[in-house]
Amino acid sequence: MAELILFNKPFKVLSQFTDTSGRATLANYIDKRGFYPAGRLDYDSEGLLLLCDDGVLQQRIAHPKFKLWKTYCVQLEGEVSHDAVEALREGVKLKDGLTRPARLKALKEPNFWDRTPPIRERKSLPTSWIEISIQEGRNRQVRRMCAHVGYPVLRLIRTHIGDWSLDSLSPGQYRSLRVNLPNAGSSKPPRGRRRKR
Structure with missing residues (x-):
């Protein structure tokens, strides 16, 4: 069995x-x-980062061919429009090609930890x-996708990779678990958010 670390990476680490x-x-x-x-x-960016002590597991998590969600x-800066949401769902054309369709939904403001330093927001916007x-895992992909449809990213927090999630980890905290390689990850989309902080 391989060992996997689930780490809540803080901002600017x-x-x-x-x-x-x-x-x-x-x-x-x-x-x-x-x-x-x-x-x-x-x-x-903040949130879930996976680390492992086994090269096979590392490859299975990181390589695009395994297609972990x-x-x-x-x-986002501004009130996101229905058209922008639909464009992101269908895929947008970036400099390095068309993105695959994304799963996307609008959220009420979630109850995450305060970021240090705090987000710089314009009160008028x-x-x-x-x-x-x-x-996919292209360089700064989510930020580029959102900018492409007209909405700069103010804060980005990864909450899930495959079946693994942040759950109750605070920034800078981690937990480890043992993983059977045949069951590592999942190609299924997440069924919605798990427990919020």
């Missing part, structure tokens, strides 16, 4: 264990040896939240 520029890394939070990230989460809660699930 690198998805790696070393950095020559003095930025915060996984080593500031995880003291277990022999674990490597299965995929990545951008420096300015990744779900994000995203705060409302914000909105969406939940979006994708099966």
Whole structure:
């Protein structure tokens, strides 16, 4: 059996264990040896990052051919329109090609932890939240998709990868579990959000 770490990566933490520029890394939070990230989460994004001690499991989680659904809660600048939601669902054409169809729904403002530093919002401009699930892992894909339809991302929190979720993990916390490789992950879309914080 492989061991898997579910980590709630805080804002402005690198998805790696070393950095020559003095930025915060996984080593500031995880003291277990022999674990490597299965995929990545951008420096300015938050939420679920998976790490494992087995190369086969790492490949199964991170490689696009296994098509694990990744779900994000995203705060957008402006009130998102029906047309934008439909465009994201169908796929949008980015510089590196057309995105696959996404699963998406509008959300009421979720009860997440406060971010440090807080979001810079313009008081004259409302914000909105969406939940979006994708099966790809292009560089900054969700941010680019939302910008393409006219809505800059203010905050992005990954909540699920396959069947794994943040559940009650606070920023900087992690938990580990044992995984049987035949059952690792899932190609099924998530059935909706699990417990909110």
